[in-house]
Amino acid sequence: MFFSGRSLIILIAIFFTSSIIAQNRLNVVPEVKFWEFSDDYFRYQNVCVTQTNLVFHESNVLIKLFKDELRHLGIEVVNNPTKKSLHLHFINTLAFDTIQKESYSIALDKKTNIRASTHEGFVNATRTILQLLSQDQYQNQLPIGRIKDYSSYDKRMLLIDVARKFFTIEEIKDFIRIMAWVKMNELHLHLSDNSWGGYSAYRLPSEKYPELTAKDGHYSWEQIRELQDFAKVYGITIVPEIDSPGHSLAFTNIRPDLKSKWLNANYLDITNPDTYTFMEEILEEVIPHFDAPDFHLGTDEYRIHRIKDDSLKEHIGNTFRKYINHFNEIVKRNGKTTRIWSGFENMPGDTKIDKDIIIDMWETSDAKDKSERGYQFINSSHYYTYIVPGAPYYGVDNKFVYEEWTPLVFSNKEEQNLDAESPGLLGSKMHIWNDFGPTGYSITEIARLSIESILIFSEKMWGSQPALSFDQYSQEISMLYNIPQTTVLNRFFDPNDVLLKHKGEIEMNPSSAIQIESIHTNLDYPWTLELTLNKSRTTFGDEVLLSSELATIYSDLEYTFINKKDTTTKRGIAIVRANQTAGNSPINSHRPQVIVFDYQIPIGKEVKVKIQGEKGKTSLYINDEFVDSKELQMLCPYNYIGDPKGNSFTGTFKNLKITQEMDKNVELVK
Structure with missing residues (x-):
């Protein structure tokens, strides 16, 4: 092959640039905030994991899990370090000042000191190490250098609609592993809903109303406990949602007397006092079983536009706002903070929503207004963060999210978006809505559809800035789908296909x-x-x-x-x-x-x-x-x-x- 002088110079420049990029950044998601490369590498053949004074119970469980994950990647784990070992040593102090509780530092060398002051910090550190060791380019050889890492946003969330499409506990655990892999820290479980054609499901037990529990799949309280304990080891909080007074066919199926007089059976009658008694009984059963500080009441899509009587519509709109405030008191009585979906803003009436309610902003976009009014809120914009597997509507534009979106962006109207100093923003959320119900996409199809979006959102939720073109980035993150102990991304086939x-x-x-x-x-x-x-x-x-x-x-x-x-x-x-x-x-x-x-x-x-x-x-x-x-x-x-x-x-x-x-x-x- 013959190269002209100009071509050879270009090739050398490309090679040199690629080498600089490889040295100046690590291929992990989300990208670490600080990486200082020492211009050298070290080789290893096995890994030894030790610790000093880890005070958190979950962290000791995490270290055992971490060793299993290393083995799952095909890495030999030894009890005592040798000259051929990568010695990973966990220390319960942070090497730099920060108020961000999930921060960690890694001094990458033959003896690698991993420091954090919280369990969540250790979770994030182990994910960074695992991502590195899962890639061919880092097997048996690692760069020497220092990592300091922290998130710019407190809450980095994923919603899974398990109401319309049942996920087994093991399948949810796989999504928890995927979330932890990219340092997400909150799983929102949408536990009650209905789909087209009359399907509805409530995924929890009920002593008061046992006929309410879905026959095609539900979670026992023992499983809910197991799931929360599992998630906690991975640094993830599970926030439950019981949706009402819309999306309530599961409730009206067993209590037809509570159906709205003006809407269809998907809606509870919020003018009926018995509706309040019924929902209080449900919530009192559910809330104590969850550890999360927040509880989600739903309250989205109570569509009253079909009501022709304007005075009645005004009354229902005001009553809806009062419904939200009423159940805020019930949630607070149980020691939790209330979350709701936005949309109440589009309802008639002058009743104000309580200021201590956290608003998941999905169909309203004026975040600046919420910020100025003193609310706390989450970026759940349906324009950017919704995946509905198999549907011709919604869908995440991964390129746009990578290049232009941040948790401050709620709208294509700049005046509605936030700046870095705007108060009230808690974080952002990606959503997997299973509108097509129990026969919709399979769990593995859902996972394969959403995995790239999960990685890209995690990058922006962490606060990282794009360092590569989208095509380069997409290629690089495809090397990171090798997630230990996770099977939901794999399908059934023999070696010959x-x-x-x-x-x-x-x-x-x-x-x-x-x-x-x-x-x-x-x-x-x-x-x-x-x-x-x-x-x-x-x-x-x-x-x-x-x-x-x-x-x-x-x-x-x-x-x-x-x-x-x-x-x-x-x-x-x-x-x-x-x-x-x-x-x-x-x-x-x-x-x-x-x-x-x-x-x-x-x-x-x-x-x-x-x-x-x-x-x-x-x-x-x-x-x-x-x-x-x-x-x-x-x-x-x-x-x-x-x-x-x-x-x-x-x-x-x-x-x-x-x-x-x-x-x-x-x-x-x-």
Whole structure:
């Protein structure tokens, strides 16, 4: 290869610049506030962890956990340091002055002193060390230097809507690990809500109203205790939310007498005294079980615009504001501070909201006004911080967040935003709202959709300033998805990516159904189904190849698509994904996602079929030729070959193969 003199100079300049960047910054998220490189490196073969006078119980638990996490990364942990060891020594004093309680310092060398004056500081220090050691560039060799690090904002939050989409305790723990990995410190659990099609859920026990507890998944008080203790070790506080008087179908289902007279069953009647008694009973059951200093009352989206009587609307608006203040007193009576969602500002009435209530500002944007009026508040702007998996609305613009957003930015109107001296801002929050309910995106799809946004938000919530272009940054943080003991980012596959393979010929009839032996009943993208079919009879547009509770692949489906302008009936090979409230099959869910490809399998002729599921796209190939592609992200059903309800494909199939590739942006934990 030949380089001109000019090209060689450019290459040398690029190499030199890259080396300077590598020396002057560490690839960790969020980026540390201060890094002083000593122009040298040290090599190591194993790690030894010791401590001096750690006074916090959680910190001693953390050190044991830290050793396990190191082992999970494939690092040898020894009890006594040798000449070949990276010796990590934890000391319970801080090496620099700061009022920020989560601060820490690391003197990175063969013997590395890690200092903090709080448990939270030690959590953050261990995450920085783990991130470094998880990357190939830092394995067996680390730069010598000093780190001083602290956050510019106290609260760095993530909301997970576990009401409309149930997460198991283990899945929530995985998100806690992810949050701690990037130094977030508060998990907001949205515990009651309803979705389209009549689905509702309340995820906690109730002695007073046992019929209130969701049948498809809830958390016992023992699990809530376990979860909070687990989160505390990671420096994370769990803030619960019980949403009312809107989003209240779970409540009105068991107390129909409390439904609003003017709105639908999603709304409690806030003019009925019994509503107050009922909600007080619920809150008195829940609040004592949580350690967080704050409790969230919800109070969003009480939509009264359909009420035509202006005087009634004025009365309801004022009553709504009084409802908030009433339950603020109940929360305070239980020793907590109240949080609510914004939106009351859009209601008629002159009742003022109590000044000791913390406002989650989501649909109102004038933060400067809240600051000047003396409120405390959180940046939860729906413009910038909302992810709704599978929805065509909302979604985080990662590039904008990285380049332009900060916790001071609530609006595209500069006069509504804050400056660094504005009082009242507690922090900011990213949100995962599962509007599509129990049949919406799978937990692993949600995790893979949100992971980059979580890392980018954590960067800005910490107060770091962008040092790279967005493309460079996105590439660098993809090296940091190797989060110890976390499985929610990984999918089920064997080393060869082939999950199911059967070369022989199998004859099927409508009542045939072969159950696939697997702990998984659906496969996330990227997946591929391949098989050769020989159809033996004419069908009636309802013939199933693969099925599960959440997805169906049809060899033949006739389906009518209905929209506001017209209806269109299509027939052919199809794939259906359940959506929103479940039905007795995916196609009978409240609003199923349906793809019907314009190809019908002929009778008595072998056809090679290949369906490929990718991120945001599903494609059909017939006899190795591309037929069509639709921009929908579908699951591959992996529970039955055929349909146990009696609508299976009729004919023979052979050369069945189902494969699932590893996501190129998510590495397996070692």
